[in-house]
Amino acid sequence: MLRVLYAALEGLGSAIPAGLASIVWLGYKIGPELIAPMVFAMMCAVAITNASASFSRRPLVYAARFFETSLLAGFIDSFVPKLGGWGLVDSPSVRMSLVILACVVAGLVQPLFYGLRLQRMTRFIPAPVFAAFLNSVALILVMSQVKQVLLLASQRPQLVLPSVLIAAACLGLALVLRRFTPRLPAGILGLLAASLTALLLQAAGHSVPTMLPHSLQWVLPIAWFDMGIFHVSNAHLWAMLLDGVIAGALLGLVVFLSTVVSMETLSQQDDRAMPTLVQTMQISTGKMLSACLGSVPMSGTTAGTLAAARTGGLGPAMMPLMAALIALSYLLGVLSWVPQSAMIGLLLFEAYCMYDRGSANAFLRLLAKPSARHSMGELQREDLLIVVVVTFFGVVGNMVTALLVGALLGLVLFAKRNGKSPIKYQRSGTELRSNCARSIADTLQLDAQGERIQCIALQGALYFGMVRPLRAELEASIGQAQWLVLDWAHVVSQDSTLQRMLQRFEEGAAKRGVQVLYCARAGYAQALPDVDRALEQCENELLAQASQAGPSQPADVLSECVLMQGLDAPAQSQVRACFTLQEFAQGERVLQRGDPTRELLVLAQGSANVVIGNGSIRVAGMSAGAIVGEMGFLDGSPRAADVFAAEPLLAHVLQRERFDALSLSHPEIAQQMLQNLCVELASRLRSLHKLLARERG
Numbered sequence: 001m002l003r004v005l006y007a008a009l010e011g012l013g014s015a016i017p018a019g020l021a022s023i024v025w026l027g028y029k030i031g032p033e034l035i036a037p038m039v040f041a042m043m044c045a046v047a048i049t050n051a052s053a054s055f056s057r058r059p060l061v062y063a064a065r066f067f068e069t070s071l072l073a074g075f076i077d078s079f080v081p082k083l084g085g086w087g088l089v090d091s092p093s094v095r096m097s098l099v100i101l102a103c104v105v106a107g108l109v110q111p112l113f114y115g116l117r118l119q120r121m122t123r124f125i126p127a128p129v130f131a132a133f134l135n136s137v138a139l140i141l142v143m144s145q146v147k148q149v150l151l152l153a154s155q156r157p158q159l160v161l162p163s164v165l166i167a168a169a170c171l172g173l174a175l176v177l178r179r180f181t182p183r184l185p186a187g188i189l190g191l192l193a194a195s196l197t198a199l200l201l202q203a204a205g206h207s208v209p210t211m212l213p214h215s216l217q218w219v220l221p222i223a224w225f226d227m228g229i230f231h232v233s234n235a236h237l238w239a240m241l242l243d244g245v246i247a248g249a250l251l252g253l254v255v256f257l258s259t260v261v262s263m264e265t266l267s268q269q270d271d272r273a274m275p276t277l278v279q280t281m282q283i284s285t286g287k288m289l290s291a292c293l294g295s296v297p298m299s300g301t302t303a304g305t306l307a308a309a310r311t312g313g314l315g316p317a318m319m320p321l322m323a324a325l326i327a328l329s330y331l332l333g334v335l336s337w338v339p340q341s342a343m344i345g346l347l348l349f350e351a352y353c354m355y356d357r358g359s360a361n362a363f364l365r366l367l368a369k370p371s372a373r374h375s376m377g378e379l380q381r382e383d384l385l386i387v388v389v390v391t392f393f394g395v396v397g398n399m400v401t402a403l404l405v406g407a408l409l410g411l412v413l414f415a416k417r418n419g420k421s422p423i424k425y426q427r428s429g430t431e432l433r434s435n436c437a438r439s440i441a442d443t444l445q446l447d448a449q450g451e452r453i454q455c456i457a458l459q460g461a462l463y464f465g466m467v468r469p470l471r472a473e474l475e476a477s478i479g480q481a482q483w484l485v486l487d488w489a490h491v492v493s494q495d496s497t498l499q500r501m502l503q504r505f506e507e508g509a510a511k512r513g514v515q516v517l518y519c520a521r522a523g524y525a526q527a528l529p530d531v532d533r534a535l536e537q538c539e540n541e542l543l544a545q546a547s548q549a550g551p552s553q554p555a556d557v558l559s560e561c562v563l564m565q566g567l568d569a570p571a572q573s574q575v576r577a578c579f580t581l582q583e584f585a586q587g588e589r590v591l592q593r594g595d596p597t598r599e600l601l602v603l604a605q606g607s608a609n610v611v612i613g614n615g616s617i618r619v620a621g622m623s624a625g626a627i628v629g630e631m632g633f634l635d636g637s638p639r640a641a642d643v644f645a646a647e648p649l650l651a652h653v654l655q656r657e658r659f660d661a662l663s664l665s666h667p668e669i670a671q672q673m674l675q676n677l678c679v680e681l682a683s684r685l686r687s688l689h690k691l692l693a694r695e696r697g
Contacts, residue, residue, distance in 0.1 A: 007313030008321040013185025014304035015063030021350050022069040024343045029073050031092025036217040043330050045290030047323035049298040052286025054319040056275040058263050061304035064296045066137045068255055072296060075102055075247045086236040093226040098244060100225055100294050105248020107291035110256050111284040119260040128386040129406045131356035136394025136402055138355035141347045148344060162206045163341035170194035170345030183310060190349060194342030212336045221294025259300035266305055359387040382413045422458055422470045424490050426477055429453030434535035439560045439625020445546050446539055453538045454481040459490040464497040471501050483538040484514055487531050488521035536621050557625045558652055561602050562680050563673050571669045578658040584649040591629055591643040598656035600633040606649035612641045630677055
């Protein structure tokens with residue numbers, strides 16, 4: 001139980017200070033007199049939302065965050081200039097009413113987002129947008145607190161020194177704890193240091209205003225809701241409601257995505273299952289109830305949850321305990337002892353914790369040394385551009401504008417990056433060959449007719465804007481081809497428009513006698529695993545056609561084997577006498593990985609597959625006339641891969657002992673055979689280099 005209690009305190013130690021700072025910041029946007037009711041509503045919302053998350057499979061600490069309150073502040077900035085046009089007077093109650101309207105809509109749309117399973121959208125959100133939002137809020141916090149101190153100096157100069165001392169006590173202790181003892185709740189202890197400093201200053205005769213009055217506040221922001229906002233003309237009413245609904249839907253989407261990102265981030269660390277749909281609806285109910293009280297939205301927090309998880313007490317029992325501790329702290333009036341100026345230090349501390357260090361450091365390096373941009377990759381430059389632009393608009397404008405600019409800029413950069421030609425390369429069958437070992441006759445046949453096979457590697461995002469140019473390039477690439485291989489390995493995404501275009505293209509190609517094959521195309525049942533397999537199939541069909549049109553393959557492939565090159569007829573007879581004939585059934589193991597055997601095989605009929613990784617990875621294919629097992633035959637090393645018969649197989653087998661006997665009696669024949677094997681190995685090495693170049697290109 002003590003562990004659960006400590007976990008609850010750790011969670012609150014992260015959630016409450018950030019929530020208080022968010023409310024104070026937003027409260028000055030709406031009206032200072034509303035800060036106390038908003039704090040009361042926030043405390044109620046933290047208790048309600050965390051209690052509603054008690055039985056979630058993914059325990060998460062919920063709190064008010066700057067990320068969402070910054071959007072609310074942006075909405076206020078966008079609403080105020082329109083109030084006169086809507087027939088409303090700018091007042092704290094009107095501002096509060098519009099904020100409540102947006103928060104209620106945000107609470108209502110979140111169950112809809114969960115029901116539609118829009119959490120899949122998180123994979124499409126570029127990380128620089130989140131980083132830019134954090135940087136924007138951090139800069140706004142610093143600027144707003146500097147402005148607050150300057151305003152205090154001009155209006156009440158006698159409070160400047162006490163306020164600076166209190167803020168410095170809060171900020172200084174929080175920074176020290178964050179740096180040296182990160183497991184302690186730096187925010188709460190910073191507020192405690194500020195409160196003790198305030199008591200000392202009061203004892204010295206200084207006036208120190210507190211954030212909340214010492215008497216308990218039982219008024220919720222909903223009590224400030226001004227029904228007069230609905231007593232305007234229909235045209236103005238609909239315009240106001242439309243803006244409020246759009247703002248609420250956008251706010252709800254941001255809260256939803258923030259919570260889902262936190263869930264996914266934490267689940268990847270502790271392997272806890274994500275919550276079920278029923279559990280997310282339960283949490284959404286708590287959020288909607290909180291919004292109806294007038295609270296700002298509650299989002300799942302990564303920092304608070306990690307702090308609770310480090311204690312080992314994170315779980316369902318912790319959530320209701322957090323709610324009880326929140327209620328107790330409010331009833332005891334703990335917050336009424338927090339001085340107003342402590343919020344300056346706390347907000348500056350939150351800004352320090354919030355900003356994205358990676359993007360900030362990259363920007364500072366670029367300012368110090370502009371030539372450093374040349375050492376950055378294209379994606380790094382694009383990410384930094386998004387961060388800088390979104391941060392700028394967030395600071396000089398508002399977070400709503402920054403969000404729209406970030407989305408538009410991300411789309412433009414995505415189109416720029418993926419707007420290049422959808423074809424990565426095109427190779428004919430004479431330039432690109434499968435890794436299947438074949439006889440000399442088959443190799444010569446493929447060299448002569450390889451142009452009938454064309455391989456095209458597609459790349460990038462194949463969306464609707466790419467369909468027409470891709471269709472034109474595919475049509476132009478066919479030429480005299482009879483087989484067309486489309487390599488999908490470098491495609492990052494596709495849409496339904498592309499699928500319809502390919503279907504029409506296949507129909508047109510079939511009328512011209514062209515067979516279209518796909519490889520590495522996800523979700524396409526007929527796709528072959530890789531380019532090598534697709535090319536091998538095309539080559540086999542080409543050779544089958546050639547054998548029907550020309551003379552049949554010799555019964556004894558040894559005469560066409562590379563081993564016989566440079567040997568006269570008597571010498572070939574000597575070599576042939578050393579071989580024995582062996583049959584293998586389909587699926588039978590021809591060679592076993594790790595086996596020290598030293599025989600060499602020449603396939604006479606059928607084909608075989610060379611596989612590694614317990615048969616999961618096919619390295620190459622072998623057809624009639626191919627040599628198998630030459631490495632172990634030469635150096636006696638254990639077999640490096642398994643070889644299985646892909647169909648009924650007939651092979652000529654040469655034992656190393658018989659070859660050694662031949663080398664003693666006819667050394668010149670053995671020397672020529674070894675030279676032929678070296679030529680074959682060199683040819684295979686060149687093929688491997690081409691394969692690597694193709695994959696990396």
